[in-house]
Amino acid sequence: MKLSYEDYEQLSIITISGEFTADDDDAFRRTITERLDGGIQHLILDLQYLEQIDSAGLEGLLWLQERVNRGNGQLRLVAVDDHVLRILELTRLERRFERYDKVELAVRSVR
Secondary structure: OEEEEEEEOOEEEEEEEEEEOHHHHHHHHHHHHHHHHOOOOEEEEEEEEEEEEOHHHHHHHHHHHHHHHHOOOOEEEEOOOHHHHHHHHHOOOHHHOEEEOOHHHHHHHOO
């Protein structure tokens, strides 16, 4: 997995590329924690380059959602492909996350 991010005041756009598996969980949580501890409140995950996600990746997304919610922030997922969406549906997690087609729409939705 490759993570890149752009911070804008209280909002961070994080792009996840490749596979999000158990091997990537520590790096994911460390990057998120650095963002949130640095004053970021809202996160947008751009998943257009995410190829695969396993159960540890799903747990990472749930952890992220809980962490953002505790700080009164908002989490948005962007460009969830059909394969990843199917995994979210099979695990009944698709309703837990707000999803958008474009980063710009997700940014505008943050209040």
